[in-house]
Amino acid sequence: MTRRTSRELMAWQPPVGWRELSGDQRRAHMEDHGMATPHRPSDWDTLGRDQRAAFRAWHDKIFDDTPEKRAATEREHRAEMTGWWLLMAWWSLCLLVALGILWGRGDLIEGVGMRIGLSVFVTAGYAFAIFVPMFIAKPTRSRD
Structure with missing residues (x-):
């Protein structure tokens, strides 16, 4: 050769x-x-x-x-996505707990208007602080 x-x-x-x-x-x-x-x-x-x-x-x-490399890349992507989804679920649970505390305790905050205002504030705060950056940093498949 x-x-x-x-x-x-x-x-x-x-x-x-x-x-x-x-x-x-x-x-x-x-x-x-x-x-x-x-x-x-x-x-x-x-x-x-x-x-x-x-x-x-x-x-x-x-x-x-090769098929081996493609399978390894797919496994790595699935692991990254699992971590991403778990973190998103955790932050969603935290948001629901915060809203549950806000709406579940009648003596904590008086007035529906105040509760609605705080709910909007908490939801917007979570969206801008957690969800928007997390969607920007969402793992994607590499295009090798």
């Missing part, structure tokens, strides 16, 4: 079903077809910065987008 140039390597197109192959199966397939894919092609030293970046992107797309 001779080392190939970046053009020769990047001209190769993966076969059907490539996306479902694991990293080891991909490397074995490439070796079986006489196409060793080093981290650096034979013309690496003559490539410009953009050409090197293009080769790295091609290499990552071909070899790093």
